Structures are given as C-alpha cells and as structure tokens.
Amino acid sequence: MKRNLPLALFSGLMMWVAWPPTHYTTFLLFIGLVPMLLAMENIIQSDVKGKGRKIFNTTFLGFFVWNTLCIYWVYNSLKIIGPITAIPITLIPYALGPLLMAAACWLYYRLRLRTNRTISLMGLVCFWIGYEYLHQSWDLNFPWMTLGNGLAVSHQWAQWYEYTGVYGGTIWIWLINILLFLLYTGLREAQPKKLRIRLVVTAVVSLVLPMGFSLYSYYSYEEQPNPSNIVVAQPNIDPYLKGGEIPTYQQINILTHLCDSIGQPNTEYFIWPETAIPSATGIDEDHIYTNNYYLQVRSFLNKYKNGNVLTGGETYKLYAKRVTNTASPTADGAGFYDRFSAAINIENSSRVQFYHKSRLVPGAESLPFGNALSFLKPAFEHLGGATGAYGLQTEPSVFYSQSGIGATPVICYESIWGEWVARSVRHGAQFIAVITNDGWWENTSGKDQHLDYAKLRAIENRRWVCRSANTGISAFINQRGDIVQQSKWWVRTALKQDINLNTDVTFYTRHGDYLPKIGSIMAVLGILFLLLKRKS
Structure with missing residues (x-):
C-alpha cells in the first residue's frame, strides 16, 4: 500500500x-x-x-x-x-x-x-x-x-x-x-x-x-458556404442580482442595446443567455402574448425583418390536474403548475416557440429518483433548496425561423450531452445555440472547460456553435471546433458572426452513442x- x-x-x-x-x-x-x-x-x-x-x-x-x-x-x-x-x-x-x-x-x-x-x-x-x-x-x-x-x-x-x-x-x-x-x-x-x-x-x-x-x-x-448573420449578447449581469435587484425590463434594455450596437438588417438570430428574462413569478407560457417582457422584445425586433430572439427565460404552465411528476400544487390548491428553465424563440410573427431544459442539475434543479424520494421534496423546499423545482421535456427541440433556419437550443448543462445535442440536430437543426449562465462558478476553470466541451459538439455534428453566456465566455465555434471569436470574462459585450449553416448529417449524429x-x-x-x- x-x-x-x-x-x-x-x-x-x-x-x-x-x-x-x-x-x-x-x-x-x-x-x-x-x-x-x-x-x-x-x-x-x-x-x-x-x-x-x-x-x-x-x-x-x-x-x-x-x-x-x-x-x-x-x-x-x-x-x-x-x-x-x-x-x-x-x-x-x-x-x-x-x-x-x-x-x-x-x-x-x-x-x-x-x-x-x-x-x-x-x-x-x-x-x-x-x-x-x-x-x-x-x-x-x-x-x-x-x-x-x-x-x-x-x-x-x-x-x-x-x-x-x-x-x-x-x-x-x-x-x-x-x-x-x-x-x-x-x-x-x-x-x-x-x-x-x-x-x-x-x-x-x-x-x-x-x-x-x-x-x-x-x-x-471545408465548410459549404451557406451564410447566416448571428449576434450573441453577453449582458454581464451578476447572477446573484438577476432575481430582483435589477428589474427585468432594465435587463432586457441592456440586451437590446448590445444587439442594436452591432445588429444588421439581415441579422437572423439574436441569442441571449440562460435566464436572460428572469421573473420573480415566471412567465405564463399560455399567456405569453400579453406579457410585458415579450412585448418589449417584439418592439426591439420591429427593425429586423427576419430577426429572431432566442433567449433563456423562467416560465411556468398551469394545469387543472397533476399531469406531470414534477408538477406542484398552486398556493390556493386549485390546480398544479410546472416551472421551467426555458429557451424561448420570439420572431416577427405571432408564433412563439418554447423548449424546456431537459438535462437538469441533480439536486439544484431536479430531485434525483423523484418517484422514490418525492416525500423529501417539501423538506428541501422548506430548507431553502431548489430541489425538484423544474419540469422538463423528454425530447429535444428545434426552433425554426420564418426563413426556415433550424436552431437547436441547448441550455447550459445540456451542452455536455453529445447524444442529446445530436438528436436535436438529427431533427433538422442547422446550427447549435448554447445559452448559459456560468457566473455561478465565478472566475474559475469551470467556465473554460464548459466552453472547451462545446467544441466537441461542433465536431460531432459539423455544426457551428453560437454560445451566449451571461458573464462569459461567449463565443462562435466553427464546424472544425475552432473558436473563431470569443469574449472576455465579466465584460458586457456582443459578438457578431456570419456562420455557415449545414444540413449534412454525420455518422455520429445519425447513430448517437x-x-x-x-x-x-x-x-x-x-x-x-x-x-x-x-x-x-
């Protein structure tokens, strides 16, 4: 020994x-x-x-x-x-x-x-x-x-x-x-x-x-030329202040100002980070069209004919009955609700697309073995934890713009799942949009590792990765896995890039793990x- x-x-x-x-x-x-x-x-x-x-x-x-x-x-x-x-x-x-x-x-x-x-x-x-x-x-x-x-x-x-x-x-x-x-x-x-x-x-x-x-x-x-102009925003808002000390409308103003500073008439996607639209109560997905924050984003898009805002947000859905295992009873006991860490695609039309984060952080976002340990959920809630707080979806999604461009939304932790991303690409995505908030880890190697791992998703699927991180590091990664542009840590900025869309499917994309x-x-x-x- x-x-x-x-x-x-x-x-x-x-x-x-x-x-x-x-x-x-x-x-x-x-x-x-x-x-x-x-x-x-x-x-x-x-x-x-x-x-x-x-x-x-x-x-x-x-x-x-x-x-x-x-x-x-x-x-x-x-x-x-x-x-x-x-x-x-x-x-x-x-x-x-x-x-x-x-x-x-x-x-x-x-x-x-x-x-x-x-x-x-x-x-x-x-x-x-x-x-x-x-x-x-x-x-x-x-x-x-x-x-x-x-x-x-x-x-x-x-x-x-x-x-x-x-x-x-x-x-x-x-x-x-x-x-x-x-x-x-x-x-x-x-x-x-x-x-x-x-x-x-x-x-x-x-x-x-x-x-x-x-x-x-x-x-x-060699990439096949098929250009699309993309902007990723890095608002650099302290994650511990996002929940209430900085009003949500002000956070959206920061994001729209950053995007306006480099946006072009032909920009097709503005990508904002995870929980870019925070809300103390969440956004009701069934009444999104009357939500003030949604209307604020739509107003920004008026000047971009083909523009889409792909953003993170905190949302919820109400149910008359408990239709999911993650649903919790409402305060008045009249129904149930699910909270989501969501990706939202807003465009210059009446259509809004939602994707619910599916690979949740054990303990912080989901209760491991929830069916067997569901009796612990009230205890965690009273002790200040967020365990079991989020709902999810079981299949990946692809957001399609009015012009037919398919983007796969990948929220933070999900970007280390190769097969999950590949399944979304297999469904028609032409580029990968990673939205994250790595500020919780502070200025450590965690944020750098997270960025490096995204290069592997680009190689596996031969897709550009457009990465928007709240405090950094935001980046554009090409189909070979090269970081073409990246921001600095804890800097408020936006990046613009003409990427090449790709519809070819790799062997790994087709067959997964x-x-x-x-x-x-x-x-x-x-x-x-x-x-x-x-x-x-």
Whole structure:
C-alpha cells in the first residue's frame, strides 16, 4: 500500500494536469493511467489479503484527486441553494464519480481472477465505458469527467468524433495507456523480445493512425458556404442580482442595446443567455402574448425583418390536474403548475416557440429518483433548496425561423450531452445555440472547460456553435471546433458572426452513442459472468 498509493496519486495528478483547460499537456492523458494500472498490478501480484478492497481504496483516492482538482469550482455554485442541500450535492461530482471509477477497477480485478490479463483489460475498458454511460443516464448524472472530454483542448486530434462521439476518445486513451502498461510489465517480467516489439509497434500505430487521420480531416475539411448573420449578447449581469435587484425590463434594455450596437438588417438570430428574462413569478407560457417582457422584445425586433430572439427565460404552465411528476400544487390548491428553465424563440410573427431544459442539475434543479424520494421534496423546499423545482421535456427541440433556419437550443448543462445535442440536430437543426449562465462558478476553470466541451459538439455534428453566456465566455465555434471569436470574462459585450449553416448529417449524429451502449452490454455480460462463476 505504501508503494501503490503514491502511484495512484501520481496518476490522478497527471490526469489533472492533462485536463482542460490546460494547454500543451493533453499528451499526458495517454500515460496518466499507467501508474494506476501498475498500482493495481502490484496489489494483484502481492501476497496481501483483501486485494479487492485495496484496489478499490487505492484507485478511489487517485481518481478522487483527479476529479476534485478538475472540478473544484463546483463548490462556488452552491451559494444559490440552502446549506442543508449543499452538503449531499457536493458529494455527487467530488466522490460519486471516483466511486464508480474505482468500482470499474474492482470489477477488473474480479475478472482478472477468472480470466487472463488480456481479457480482463478488455473488460476494464467495458466496465469503464459502462460507468461513463450510467453517469450520463441516471438521475445522479454528471458526465463532466467523461474521459473523451479530455481531448477538448486539442480538438485537432479528435476530428473523428464525428464518427464515434467522445466515447471514441475514452477507448483511445485507455488503449494507449494499456499498451504502455503492457510494454512496461513486459520489460519487468522479461517477456520475449518479439512480444515487446509487437507491443511497441501496436502502441505506435494505435497512437499515430487516429491522430494522423484526425489531423488530415482537420486541415482538409471545408465548410459549404451557406451564410447566416448571428449576434450573441453577453449582458454581464451578476447572477446573484438577476432575481430582483435589477428589474427585468432594465435587463432586457441592456440586451437590446448590445444587439442594436452591432445588429444588421439581415441579422437572423439574436441569442441571449440562460435566464436572460428572469421573473420573480415566471412567465405564463399560455399567456405569453400579453406579457410585458415579450412585448418589449417584439418592439426591439420591429427593425429586423427576419430577426429572431432566442433567449433563456423562467416560465411556468398551469394545469387543472397533476399531469406531470414534477408538477406542484398552486398556493390556493386549485390546480398544479410546472416551472421551467426555458429557451424561448420570439420572431416577427405571432408564433412563439418554447423548449424546456431537459438535462437538469441533480439536486439544484431536479430531485434525483423523484418517484422514490418525492416525500423529501417539501423538506428541501422548506430548507431553502431548489430541489425538484423544474419540469422538463423528454425530447429535444428545434426552433425554426420564418426563413426556415433550424436552431437547436441547448441550455447550459445540456451542452455536455453529445447524444442529446445530436438528436436535436438529427431533427433538422442547422446550427447549435448554447445559452448559459456560468457566473455561478465565478472566475474559475469551470467556465473554460464548459466552453472547451462545446467544441466537441461542433465536431460531432459539423455544426457551428453560437454560445451566449451571461458573464462569459461567449463565443462562435466553427464546424472544425475552432473558436473563431470569443469574449472576455465579466465584460458586457456582443459578438457578431456570419456562420455557415449545414444540413449534412454525420455518422455520429445519425447513430448517437452506439459505442457506450455496446460497451455497457459487454459490461453487464461481464458482471453476469462473474456472478455465475461465483455461484458455481
């Protein structure tokens, strides 16, 4: 344990140094897991008792260091919720992810007892992918640390994500680490020279071929001309003052002034950030046309014939009966209502389109396992938390302008779900509009990581990403994942760009997360195999 714990911690530190937004150190991802594999191998080859427990504990500590150093900024966002709610929510990103990672390593050890090293290492990759897919699919979702996201800074190496999504990156990173681990153990165990040479050749080919293909794709890729003029606004309003200290009409005035300063007669979309139209009571979606804030936006659009405002807003819907699991009773008990973190598309016509944020932050925006734990909802509300406060929709949406341009609205946290964005693009979106409010995290690496991850959505779908962030960083990202323009942090500004719309559908857009689904099936089969072996 004395020798293996430093190896695990060193692995965690290397993975942290390699992780976005750090530049020029991405290559460490390909060697960062080797010390962790060596620590597990040392335990497996030792004579100590309780090897499975030691592997779990050792790997958990290493992964905990990696995760905590990368997402330390999560703590800053806890100011918006009650202190009682904050404690368990902190454990979700800091500890739950490392626990699942360590569980994958423990399963690898159990499989190693029943099979050889090669098969068990293949199983490790499947168990890991199964953990990652679980962590983006269940109610405690937090796929921020999906291993393939680590290539976001060096996006030139990941152009083939248009075929595999980020899970292709997870497999690639694990493959190189495993091959280097096998090469080192081969030297340590004095394996035949031919086998070592074969491993060297395999490792070089496995590294060079994907990277070479990606670089070729990056430099040869050409966008088809199909221009549309887009403006993204960054009002730079302190998120802790948005709720009431700055009147909503004044916040809209700030946004319209920013857009007027650079808008053109042919501007087709003005994109405003998440909750750009806040309201203490929310906006009634069924009576939007008489809402003063809606009328204020329509007045702004009078000078832009083909203009649309795609904005975030806080809305609600009233029901006579409880038609959704997230609905709460009204104060007078006469009905029910749902509150939404919504995207709203307002145009120069009588049509208004709504999209309800669907990937909600566990604890802060949704009650995990709500059906089973719904009895806790009143307690959270009285303790000051926002748990379970928002409704959602189960299918992504595409907003269509009068001229037929399709935009997929992606609200904040949703931008780290590749398949969710791809489903929306598959339904006809020609560009991706990310609206977010990263001010809760303050001036930390969280905002930079969030921006970097958006580059992967551009590559996966070969769509421009137009990103409007309340306090920064707002940006335009082209179809290769290059940041063409970006704002500074905590600056009131607006950006304008002629983007190219795209209607072609990539392999990943069409098929989504097929890799983690296959990997998860293999992981389940591996677990069943272990259970059957144990029973026999």
